[in-house]
Amino acid sequence: VVYENSTIASKSVAKEIADLIRVKQAQKQPCILGLATGSSPKGLYSELVRLHKEEGLSFKNVVSFNLDEYYPMEPDSINSYVRFMKEQLFNHVDILTENYYIPNGKLSKEDIADYCSNYEAKIEALGGIDLQILGIGGNGHIGFNESGSLQNSKTRLVALDHVTRVAASNDFSGLEKTPRTAITLGVKKIMEAKRVILMAWGEGKSHIIKASTEGPVTSQVPASFLQEHNNATFVLDQSSASKL
Ligand code: GLP
Numbered sequence: 001v002v003y004e005n006s007t008i009a010s011k012s013v014a015k016e017i018a019d020l021i022r023v024k025q026a027q028k029q030p031c032i033l034g035l036a037t038g039s040s041p042k043g044l045y046s047e048l049v050r051l052h053k054e055e056g057l058s059f060k061n062v063v064s065f066n067l068d069e070y071y072p073m074e075p076d077s078i079n080s081y082v083r084f085m086k087e088q089l090f091n092h093v094d095i096l097t098e099n100y101y102i103p104n105g106k107l108s109k110e111d112i113a114d115y116c117s118n119y120e121a122k123i124e125a126l127g128g129i130d131l132q133i134l135g136i137g138g139n140g141h142i143g144f145n146e147s148g149s150l151q152n153s154k155t156r157l158v159a160l161d162h163v164t165r166v167a168a169s170n171d172f173s174g175l176e177k178t179p180r181t182a183i184t185l186g187v188k189k190i191m192e193a194k195r196v197i198l199m200a201w202g203e204g205k206s207h208i209i210k211a212s213t214e215g216p217v218t219s220q221v222p223a224s225f226l227q228e229h230n231n232a233t234f235v236l237d238q239s240s241a242s243k244l
Contacts, residue, residue: 001233002241006201009235010043013133013197017048018057020131025061032123033064034132034190035089036143037081040199041133045088052093059095065123066102067134067143067190070179071112071157073105079171080105103155103183112183116155120189132193136200139163140208140221144184149222153186187225196232198223200240209236210243 003009017033024031035041051057066081075082082102090100101122107115123129134142139161145153146161158181160168165178172178190196200209212223213234219225226232 002236002238002244004238006043006199006237009199009201009237010041011047013044013199013235014047014051016197017044017131018051018055021057021059021062024130025058028061030061030063030126032126032128032130033062034129034185034193035064035066035085036133036135037066037068037084038135040135040201042088044133044199048089049092057093059093062095062099063126064095064100065119065129065185066100068182068184069103069105071103071105071107071181071183073179075102075104075106103185105183109157112157116157116183119185120155123189129189129193131195131197132190134190134196134198134223136198136205136208136212136223137161137164138167138204138208140212140223142187142190142198142223142226144182145187145190145222147220147222149187150219151191151225151228152188154188155184155186157181158184187222191225191229193229194231196226196229197235198226198232199235201237203239203242205240206243209234209240214244 021031069081073080085102139147144158146158160180160182165175169175169178211221215224217224217227
């Protein structure tokens with residue numbers, strides 16, 4: 001779906017999420033959201049905060065699982081995704097602190113594998129992700145599932161691509177200080193989500209949006225796997241859609 005601009009697009013995605021949260025509330029069910037970081041979902045989160053403050057949207061029945069976190073990463077560090085999520089969303093709505101999960105960037109190496117299978121088990125115990133929000137990396141990564149990630153890949157520690165590290169290096173004041181690894185939800189759990197919304201804005205994403213939606217389904221472009229999802233939508237602005 002192509003919108004005139006990212007503000008209108010973000011509001012439309014926020015409305016879908018708000019409607020889902022309310023439906024689940026009426027059914028006395030938890031609403032399981034998969035959440036993303038990066039610049040793309042910022043407008044979505046600010047609109048959700050507005051809906052909470054001005055229209056009484058409650059997040060008390062929301063349980064959320066973030067896609068990824070750099071490793072190693074201290075949760076209160078300026079670049080942590082924990083900090084990002086608190087600043088963009090969690091600190092401004094009534095979600096319960098025990099109800100949001102973000103991969104832990106300060107585990108010891110030997111604990112990561114167990115931690116990742118527990119992360120997936122928690123999602124499964126709740127019946128899976130109702131709605132997964134995604135951004136997309138310039139190389140087609142979703143979460144931190146870089147090129148080469150398999151469609152059945154699990155939640156795991158991954159090595160970040162050079163291009164991903166270069167893209168992040170401004171935030172970390174230089175490539176040398178940019179993490180080399182991250183923990184990411186695997187492609188399999190993303191594909192199992194009942195609904196997937198990938199958001200992308202700007203000319204810079206137009207090439208990878210074309211490759212993901214019109215190119216072959218390939219692990220070289222992990223977002224292309226979404227062509228095989230039965231309820232996935234790419235939400236775009238005019239610039240990111242300009243090569244379609
Ligand atoms: C990081 C995140 C991804 C995100 C991507 C794109 O790599 N791990 O989940 O989709 O950045 O970020 P942006 O939305 O800032 O372009």
